Amino acid sequence: MGGFAALLQCPACGRGRLVEGDAAERCVACGVTFPRVGGLPWLYPDPARSLGEWRNRLGLYLDEMTAAAHAARLDFGSAISPLTRRRVAALAEAYGGQVRRVAELLAPLALAHLPLGHATPLAFGTRLPLGQDLHSYYPNLHRDWAWGDGENNDAHRLVAGALGRPRPRLLVLGSGAGRLAYDLHQSGASELTVALDINPMLMLAAERIVRGGAVDLYEFPIAPRTAADAAVLRRLAAPVPARAGLHLVLADAWHAPFAAQSFDAVVTPWLIDIVEPAPAAVAAAVNRLLAPGGRWVNFGSLCFPWRRPSMRPSAEELLEIVASAGFSVEDRSDQDLAYMHSPASRHSRIERVFTFAADKVRRGPRAATEPSPTAWLEDQDLPVPQHDGLALAAEASRIRTIVLSLVDGQRSMAELVRIVVEQGLLPPAEATSAVRDLLERLHDDAARSRGA
Numbered sequence: 001m002g003g004f005a006a007l008l009q010c011p012a013c014g015r016g017r018l019v020e021g022d023a024a025e026r027c028v029a030c031g032v033t034f035p036r037v038g039g040l041p042w043l044y045p046d047p048a049r050s051l052g053e054w055r056n057r058l059g060l061y062l063d064e065m066t067a068a069a070h071a072a073r074l075d076f077g078s079a080i081s082p083l084t085r086r087r088v089a090a091l092a093e094a095y096g097g098q099v100r101r102v103a104e105l106l107a108p109l110a111l112a113h114l115p116l117g118h119a120t121p122l123a124f125g126t127r128l129p130l131g132q133d134l135h136s137y138y139p140n141l142h143r144d145w146a147w148g149d150g151e152n153n154d155a156h157r158l159v160a161g162a163l164g165r166p167r168p169r170l171l172v173l174g175s176g177a178g179r180l181a182y183d184l185h186q187s188g189a190s191e192l193t194v195a196l197d198i199n200p201m202l203m204l205a206a207e208r209i210v211r212g213g214a215v216d217l218y219e220f221p222i223a224p225r226t227a228a229d230a231a232v233l234r235r236l237a238a239p240v241p242a243r244a245g246l247h248l249v250l251a252d253a254w255h256a257p258f259a260a261q262s263f264d265a266v267v268t269p270w271l272i273d274i275v276e277p278a279p280a281a282v283a284a285a286v287n288r289l290l291a292p293g294g295r296w297v298n299f300g301s302l303c304f305p306w307r308r309p310s311m312r313p314s315a316e317e318l319l320e321i322v323a324s325a326g327f328s329v330e331d332r333s334d335q336d337l338a339y340m341h342s343p344a345s346r347h348s349r350i351e352r353v354f355t356f357a358a359d360k361v362r363r364g365p366r367a368a369t370e371p372s373p374t375a376w377l378e379d380q381d382l383p384v385p386q387h388d389g390l391a392l393a394a395e396a397s398r399i400r401t402i403v404l405s406l407v408d409g410q411r412s413m414a415e416l417v418r419i420v421v422e423q424g425l426l427p428p429a430e431a432t433s434a435v436r437d438l439l440e441r442l443h444d445d446a447a448r449s450r451g452a
């Protein structure tokens with residue numbers, strides 16, 4: 001891996017160099033071993049845990065697709081028109097086909113070793129960013145590698161223009177299905193290009209594609225243009241295999257597995273407004289990764305989802321944040337671009353894309369470090385302390401368990417509410433709506449996952 005291997009730094013201890021073994025990278029300082037998954041370095045701070053979490057997400061995805069296929073097969077009987085029957089049958093076939101294709105693509109996640117059932121992730125939650133599901137950005141795969149050049153060329157033109165000149169070492173954070181990183185690399189914007197993303201479905205597909213292979217997957221447009229567009233089997237492929245020097249890495253951008261000052265340019269395409277760290281923390285992380293004089297190019301929307309208004313900066317405020325993180329803003333532009341315009345769909349958007357180029361003129365403030373793990377997390381033999389939050393969670397689970405165990409297929413809502421009140425679990429004024437909301441939510445969730 002040459003120049004690429006020299007950039008790597010352990011995302012677990014944040015200090016050690018990584019050395020390459022036969023099937024894994026290992027930290028020389030803390031000894032943590034990072035596997036390769038489908039040939040890609042799996043460089044999450046806690047590799048076993050993140051592997052387990054993504055396996056669970058894959059399990060959920062396959063369950064949901066299987067349920068959708070089953071629901072479509074059941075629905076076939078209620079379709080009267082031959083056109084509708086044909087469309088529903090094609091959908092059932094496509095959902096089933098998608099299960100097989102995705103299972104094959106993600107076989108490197110070793111699903112056979114899936115340790116947990118469907119209920120376990122629901123019970124325990126996840127450490128991965130909320131909202132980052134396996135299929136969160138699934139349409140990007142089709143836009144990048146199957147819908148033609150339009151949107152990809154626009155993105156490439158704007159980002160390459162903002163980079164200004166070739167940058168020897170380029171990092172694309174949140175590279176998704178990989179087309180922008182590939183296009184920048186192919187056009188000579190860099191000698192060594194690293195595409196980093198957290199999502200194994202996008203990355204394992206991208207790896208196959210940029211090496212010259214093809215991946216066949218279904219597109220399910222949200223507003224199909226014709227009956228035949230309800231499920232479209234697409235061949236995802238690159239124009240030519242990538243030239244040497246393009247590396248794909250599975251990692252978390254905010255625990256990026258690289259030494260400080262490793263890159264001459266960092267690109268953040270459609271990323272900063274969908275991630276949990278605030279823009280100031282993003283700017284500090286990018287600053288750390290850049291060599292002095294290195295350039296940060298940001299490209300995408302500013303559609304911050306947070307409730308607190310102070311967390312949703314305007315373009316002007318964002319540039320102020322960037323400047324105080326040690327950058328000089330050299331260029332900025334607004335451009336109206338088509339976004340997610342599938343030839344098979346009636347739905348697409350026009351986005352006013354905000355691009356800026358900022359050069360690192362000084363070291364930024366240190367990125368906020370996470371509190372170091374508490375002693376009982378480090379040493380598994382220590383007792384786990386009790387606290388109010390745990391007691392509250394335990395009480396909530398107890399009430400929920402009692403309510404759910406009362407549902408025996410015979411009792412009515414009125415009876416359930418009466419028992420809940422008699423047992424002192426809830427005051428009468430709240431019991432009806434609380435029990436109703438809980439059962440309705442579980443009923444809706446179950447119906448959704450059956451595809452009803």
Ligand SMILES: C[S@@+](CC[C@H](N)C(=O)[O-])C[C@H]1O[C@@H](n2cnc3c(N)ncnc32)[C@H](O)[C@@H]1O
Nearest residue numbers: 137140174175176197198199251252253269270
């Ligand atoms: C809106 S998509 C943009 C994808 C790609 N840049 C593009 O323009 O098509 C956001 C991407 O960020 C990735 N992502 C989200 N959180 C991340 C994190 N903490 N580290 C790395 N990638 C992340 C997602 O997996 C997804 O691919």
